Amino acid sequence: MNAQGAEGERLALGFAHLMEELWAADSEQSTLLSVVKAAATSVPGAIAAGVSMRRARGRIDTAAATAAFVSEVDRAQYELREGPCVASVGDNLVNLANDLRTDTQWPRFGPAAVSLGVDAMLSFRLSARGEVIGALNLYADRPLAFTEHSCAVGTIFAAHASVAIAAARRAETLTEALKTRSEISEAVGIVMERHRLTSEEAFEVLRRISQNRNIKLREVAHRILYTGEIPGVQR
CATH class of the missing domain: 1.10.10.10 (Winged helix-like DNA-binding domain superfamily/Winged helix DNA-binding domain)
Structure with missing residues (x-):
């Protein structure tokens, strides 16, 4: 088996194990915690992960995170109404800010994130059955931490996470x-x-x-x- 095939098999096994953990969670909150813990270790370049949930009247809040600084960075996005997470909950499925020191997409959020120790972010929309649930956010402490491979792995991860979160929510209801x-x-x-x-x-x-x-x-x-x-x- 070549290196690419071995990597594909490793990812497949990793996602299979992940889904076992997610489906074993007994509540929406425990599912969210499992998602962020697994995302932080599964997506190359990430040092932390968080899930932002879309609430009534367009409000967004951080429902689970692997580090305290995640909530601070997210709060800056919510208050400024700009950033990868806000964009993912809004119009775009995947949003990458790989160098927040020089990024021009979100001129106010970039400096705020850098001041909190985050130099790059990668966000994915979480949705199920046409409904936007929120966003899965990955954080890095160095510029250019995320690659095309990071985006590919994160996209698959977000799809699995969306299904698991939606299922947990329905079960609780x-x-x-x-x-x-x-x-x-x-x-x-x-x-x-x-x-x-x-x-x-x-x-x-x-x-x-x-x-x-x-x-x-x-x-x-x-x-x-x-x-x-x-x-x-x-x-």
Whole structure:
């Protein structure tokens, strides 16, 4: 086997191992932590990695990072509204700033990053099913640290990470929905027993408490389960 073939096999095995770790994570946050730890060691040239998540109303925040300075560098991007990460969450899939000392794309962010010890950045958009999740960001402490090979490895890595993060998010949503349904059912049972109501009448009691107090139905159920108190509502 030639050197190129050996490298391809090594990468394939590395990504297979990575996916095992990502799918073994039991929450979105643990998945994000696995992503940044693996990215920092898998993408040539990187000394640290972070994941920026896209939130409501266009807000971006750093959800996981391998080093404290990552959050500081990211904060500069968010405040200035420019930089590889912001661009990846926005219009471009891959953004490379391989020498932030001389980069002209982001004239305000470059000096800020250098002052924090980062001389190069490489960012990839994270997306699944057409939805932008955020960006995977790699950081280097020297100019020209990232190569075409870094970009190729990072692109594959980001694709795998996107799927894993989206799956973890869906699993958490499903788990929360099942928990909510179970709590509402238990609360209905308590109301039925205490007030000798049918299940439909008991559910209507919960619904009216929710409306009168302007709180979600699941919160009403949670309070009944954990306090034992049922706010008085006329039938």
